[in-house]
Amino acid sequence: MPHHMTVDEIHNLAKSILMKHGCSAGHADAVAETVSAAERDHAHSHGLFRIPGYVESLTAGVVDGNAMPKLNELTPIIQQVDGKNCFAPLALKVGKDALVGAAKKFGMAAMPLIGVHHFSALWKETEMFAEEGLVAIAFTAYMPTVAPAGGTKPFYGTNPMSFAWPRKNGLPMVFDQASAAMAKGEVMLAERDGHNLPAGVGITHDGKPTTDPSEVLKGCILPFGGYKGASIALMIELLVGPLIGEMSSVEAGKRHGRTGGPPQGGELVIAFDPEKFGNRNGWADDGESLFESLLSIEGTRLPGARRQSHREISLQSGVDVNEGLMEQLNKLLES
Numbered sequence: 001m002p003h004h005m006t007v008d009e010i011h012n013l014a015k016s017i018l019m020k021h022g023c024s025a026g027h028a029d030a031v032a033e034t035v036s037a038a039e040r041d042h043a044h045s046h047g048l049f050r051i052p053g054y055v056e057s058l059t060a061g062v063v064d065g066n067a068m069p070k071l072n073e074l075t076p077i078i079q080q081v082d083g084k085n086c087f088a089p090l091a092l093k094v095g096k097d098a099l100v101g102a103a104k105k106f107g108m109a110a111m112p113l114i115g116v117h118h119f120s121a122l123w124k125e126t127e128m129f130a131e132e133g134l135v136a137i138a139f140t141a142y143m144p145t146v147a148p149a150g151g152t153k154p155f156y157g158t159n160p161m162s163f164a165w166p167r168k169n170g171l172p173m174v175f176d177q178a179s180a181a182m183a184k185g186e187v188m189l190a191e192r193d194g195h196n197l198p199a200g201v202g203i204t205h206d207g208k209p210t211t212d213p214s215e216v217l218k219g220c221i222l223p224f225g226g227y228k229g230a231s232i233a234l235m236i237e238l239l240v241g242p243l244i245g246e247m248s249s250v251e252a253g254k255r256h257g258r259t260g261g262p263p264q265g266g267e268l269v270i271a272f273d274p275e276k277f278g279n280r281n282g283w284a285d286d287g288e289s290l291f292e293s294l295l296s297i298e299g300t301r302l303p304g305a306r307r308q309s310h311r312e313i314s315l316q317s318g319v320d321v322n323e324g325l326m327e328q329l330n331k332l333l334e335s
Contacts, residue, residue, distance in 0.1 A: 002320035010048060010319060011036035017051055017332050022058045022065035030089040034120040039319045042310040045185030046121040048321060048329060053119060054087065055332055057261030063087060063117050069094040077102050077109040080244075083116035088140075088267055091116045092125055099271055100132045107276035111269045112244035118142075119262035123176035123304065126164035129271050130172035136164045139236045140267040143253040146180045147220045148234075149227035152207030154220040156233035157249035157265075158184050166274070168284050173291070175303035179233040180221045187213045187221065192324075240266035 005013070014035040018028035031054060039047035057063040067086035071094055074080050079098040083091035091113050102109035118140045129136035142157030160183070162176040178184075181201045190197055191213035202216030203209055210216060223229030241248040246266030247255065256263035274283040294300055 002323055003326040004318050004320055006318045007036050007040045007314055010039045010321070013329060013333070014048065014051055017329060018054060018058070018065070020333060020335075021055045024066045027065055027067065027086060027090050030093050031087050031120070034089045034124050037124050038121045039321070040311055040314040041307040042314070042319075043121050043123075043307060044322075045183060045189050046119075048325060049185065049189065050119055051329060052332065053261040055261075057087075057117060057119075060261070062256070062261060062264075069116075071095055071098055073098070077106050079109060079111045081111060081113050081116075083113060085115055085264065086117070087120075087262075088113060088116040088118040088125075089120055092128075092269075096128065099269065100129065100134065103129075103134050103271040103273050108270065108272045111271075112240075113267040113269070114244060114246050115264065116267060117262040117264055118267055121176060122160045122162040123164070123174045123307075125267075125269065126162040126176075127172055127174045129269070130164035130166040130174065133166050133273070133275075135166065135272040135274055136162075136269060138162045138267065138269040139239050141237055141240050141249045141252070141265050142184070143256060143263050144249050145184050145221055146223055146230075146233060147203065149223060149230035152203060152220070154253075155250060156180075156223070156230070156237060157252075158221065159233045159236040159249070161232070161236065165287060166284075167288070171308050173302050173304060177224075179223060179229045179236060181224045181229070182221060184217075184221065187216055191217060192322075239268050244268060 011032045015028045015032035018031055035047050058065050064085040067084040069081050069083045069086055069091040072080040079095055079102055081091045081095035095111050099109055099111040122138055126136040126138050139161050141159050144154035145158050146156040147153060148155045158178040158180040160176060160178045164172045164174040166172050196211040197213050199211055202219060202221045204215045204219040223233055237248050240246060244266050252263040252265050291302060
């Protein structure tokens with residue numbers, strides 16, 4: 001039977017486990033916020049399911065649980081955060097106000113994150129800036145998981161991107177998607193729950209098509225849309241690797257090896273102040289008109305709408321947590 005928990009209970013459980021295994025209170029709280037938000041929105045692949053990986057990174061010494069990220073102003077509109085080997089949510093909290101301030105002063109600004117370990121939902125990281133009235137886009141990479149177009153061996157990370165658009169009445173419009181046919185976390189959940197994958201998601205280690213998630217994890221995931229997704233994956237590699245002085249997915253994979261949890265890598269967040277792009281008085285209404293036109297087509301919904309509908313229900317009624325996962329988490333809490 002699933003274990004029923006409130007969102008606050010999920011947050012407290014995640015924080016307690018992380019502190020038990022070497023995270024400072026502030027570091028653990030930042031990660032727990034992303035974990036509980038993912039569970040709240042039914043993005044389970046980035047919720048409590050990730051906690052064992054976080055713990056493995058801490059116990060292996062890959063991540064510094066007491067890291068103190070440093071904010072560096074490279075230029076007035078480029079606010080870099082050196083995570084000093086922390087989990088990414090902490091670095092984002094350190095740099096948030098600087099990015100918001102720079103974007104509102106100059107119209108746009110960027111925040112490269114280096115020396116971080118990213119293992120969380122990217123949509124939460126753009127949504128926090130949309131809640132400040134900014135348009136935001138973010139990119140990050142991972143270890144080699146996705147085959148390049150025409151290839152049969154892992155080369156790119158799943159390399160997600162997220163975009164957030166603020167709305168004056170209601171939650172921001174936010175999407176978060178991998179450049180792969182499916183996020184690795186979803187493949188892992190399918191393996192855990194005994195589900196097959198849709199055709200076209202991945203291939204075996206010798207390049208044969210398969211719907212078996214276990215075989216895909218031994219082989220690789222395919223890019224979405226063939227060469228189109230692969231080109232976007234390459235763009236993201238360049239943005240969060242060479243551009244900002246961090247490792248590519250291939251380099252991260254070689255350094256990280258088989259250690260569990262997230263490898264060190266980079267992230268890039270870019271924020272725009274919609275008040276300063278020539279449509280000061282109309283951008284919000286024009287955006288709403290576009291949304292209305294889209295929703296007038298039968299069968300459509302805004303990106304992220306299903307996740308946001310889960311949010312309201314979860315805050316009122318709580319969330320069911322997989323029984324096997326709950327047993328694993330309790331062991332981590334007691335160990």
